[in-house]
Amino acid sequence: MDTLIQEGPTIFGAFVTALRLALLAGMGALVLGIFTAAMRVSPVPPLRWTAAVYINLVRNTPLTVVFFIVVFGLPQVQIRLPFFTFAVIALGVYTATFVAEAIRSGIQSIPDGQLEAARSLGMTFPKTMRHVVLPQASRTVVAPMASVLIALVKNTSIASAFGVAEAMSAMTSLVNVHSSEVVMIMFVTACGYVLIALLIGRLFAWVERRTAVLR
Amino acid sequence: MSGSALFDAPGPLARRRILIASVLAGAGVALVAVLLIKRLAENGQFSADKWGPLLHEDKLFPFLAVGLMNTIIAAVIALALALPFGIVLAVGRRSRYRWLRILCAIYVDFVRGMPVLLLMFFFFLAFPILFQMDLPALWAVVLALTIFNGAIICEIVRAGLTSLPVGQYEAASAIGMRRMQIVRLILLPQALRAMLPALIGQFVILIKDSSLGFVIGYEELLARSQAAGLLFNNPLQIYAVTAAVYIVLNVSVSWLSHRISRRQARRDKGKQSVPPQSWQEPTTVPSLNK
Numbered sequence: 001m002d003t004l005i006q007e008g009p010t011i012f013g014a015f016v017t018a019l020r021l022a023l024l025a026g027m028g029a030l031v032l033g034i035f036t037a038a039m040r041v042s043p044v045p046p047l048r049w050t051a052a053v054y055i056n057l058v059r060n061t062p063l064t065v066v067f068f069i070v071v072f073g074l075p076q077v078q079i080r081l082p083f084f085t086f087a088v089i090a091l092g093v094y095t096a097t098f099v100a101e102a103i104r105s106g107i108q109s110i111p112d113g114q115l116e117a118a119r120s121l122g123m124t125f126p127k128t129m130r131h132v133v134l135p136q137a138s139r140t141v142v143a144p145m146a147s148v149l150i151a152l153v154k155n156t157s158i159a160s161a162f163g164v165a166e167a168m169s170a171m172t173s174l175v176n177v178h179s180s181e182v183v184m185i186m187f188v189t190a191c192g193y194v195l196i197a198l199l200i201g202r203l204f205a206w207v208e209r210r211t212a213v214l215r
Numbered sequence: 216m217s218g219s220a221l222f223d224a225p226g227p228l229a230r231r232r233i234l235i236a237s238v239l240a241g242a243g244v245a246l247v248a249v250l251l252i253k254r255l256a257e258n259g260q261f262s263a264d265k266w267g268p269l270l271h272e273d274k275l276f277p278f279l280a281v282g283l284m285n286t287i288i289a290a291v292i293a294l295a296l297a298l299p300f301g302i303v304l305a306v307g308r309r310s311r312y313r314w315l316r317i318l319c320a321i322y323v324d325f326v327r328g329m330p331v332l333l334l335m336f337f338f339f340l341a342f343p344i345l346f347q348m349d350l351p352a353l354w355a356v357v358l359a360l361t362i363f364n365g366a367i368i369c370e371i372v373r374a375g376l377t378s379l380p381v382g383q384y385e386a387a388s389a390i391g392m393r394r395m396q397i398v399r400l401i402l403l404p405q406a407l408r409a410m411l412p413a414l415i416g417q418f419v420i421l422i423k424d425s426s427l428g429f430v431i432g433y434e435e436l437l438a439r440s441q442a443a444g445l446l447f448n449n450p451l452q453i454y455a456v457t458a459a460v461y462i463v464l465n466v467s468v469s470w471l472s473h474r475i476s477r478r479q480a481r482r483d484k485g486k487q488s489v490p491p492q493s494w495q496e497p498t499t500v501p502s503l504n505k
Binding site for chain 2: 044047057060062063064065066068073076077150154155158160168171175179182183186189190194195198
């Protein structure tokens with residue numbers, strides 16, 4: 001118990017780093033994901049194929065392999081950045097594919113009739129997007145987004161193996177120092193992650209409730 | 216449906232615009248590809264001494280192949296353990312007894328919130344201290360994957376069970392079957408068949424998560440690739456090959472899941488579909504649009 005009080009700040013700081021990593025990677029993933037989703041549903045074949053190739057390749061590769069390619073591969077082409085930045089890149093590129101798929105499924109969930117009605121009213125593509133597609137798609141997208149975000153926070157733990165001082169690496173070094181309190185330290189770290197996951201889940205459930213429409 | 220519903224069948228003007236856009240986009244993509252290749256070539260990434268070992272070293276591919284085998288072994292054992300575990304948890308979560316329901320719910324929601332890596336560290340570091348016995352890396356990986364995926368599979372099976380018409384249970388109970396009989400003989404087979412694509416998808420995720428084993432020293436594909444990359448100083452090439460192997464493996468398994476879901480769709484055309492992705496991350500409020 002004393003170990004906990006003694007090392008509390010360290011653990012807390014480590015989680016803050018993990019959340020910072022998740023936040024930065026998440027924002028990057030959101031931007032890249034929206035862009036990729038737009039490419040994925042566009043009528044221009046080369047854009048569609050590039051997006052499809054990117055999504056399918058990265059989704060079927062483990063995140064650890066993506067990390068290895070970024071952390072050890074980029075220096076081979078003279079791109080040397082801090083480990084934290086590499087982690088943001090790896091997590092962002094990986095998570096963007098899941099964001100893109102979530103958005104695509106949101107767009108596809110809209111009944112055809114909506115789009116037919118919009119067209120028969122003479123709405124142009126940008127107008128359809130703005131008034132019909134995006135408002136409805138964003139409601140369907142919220143639930144999988146929570147999923148993706150929680151997975152992202154959990155995936156930041158992998159950065160610990162690549163030189164980033166976040167929650168998991170703090171746990172392993174604390175376990176080495178206080179080897180008699182292994183279970184307690186691990187339990188606390190687990191609770192930290194679970195707490196974050198539950199909070200994100202609650203937040204998104206609240207958003208879902210606020211934007212839900214009974215069909 | 217999908218993308219083609221977003222825009223009308225293109226008329227001649229739209230077709231011309233799309234053609235122009237395609238040419239421009241194609242040129243753009245080609246440009247990016249050329250720059251990428253140039254950058255790689257400038258840094259000698261296409262040179263013989265980077266690709267040489269992959270092409271000429273006799274022992275490299277058997278070395279990596281053993282890694283791949285270890286990956287598959289860990290994934291298959293973990294699935295074989297996690298599947299029954301998950302089913303038991305799912306049934307427990309729908310039990311008559313409140314204490315059992317709560318216990319299973321706590322377990323599932325707790326385990327789903329933590330990273331798999333943490334579980335692997337637990338079995339690698341804490342287990343030997345707690346139980347005074349050494350755990351081989353394989354079993355640390357397998358147990359961690361089982362604990363985690365058991366919870367995920369529980370949610371998948373639960374979604375499947377919830378998607379079944381209530382009439383199934385009522386009819387079975389009307390002819391005198393006991394609860395566990397009904398679950399075992401009527402509900403579970405249908406639920407599992409309905410969720411087969413999702414379960415296979417989870418197997419793909421399991422294969423990807425097995426690569427975390429490298430952190431605790433399990434000699435699976437990624438760990439071996441790392442060793443090879445360090446030995447021959449061609450990490451980019453080796454990891455590209457590793458990624459390709461994982462992609463081929465996962466795409467094959469996913470393709471299998473597609474085939475099964477298509478055959479199922481043909482067989483039961485009128486059935487209600489399962490609410491998508493309701494087994495993923497914990498959102499504590501049930502969705503309003505079922």
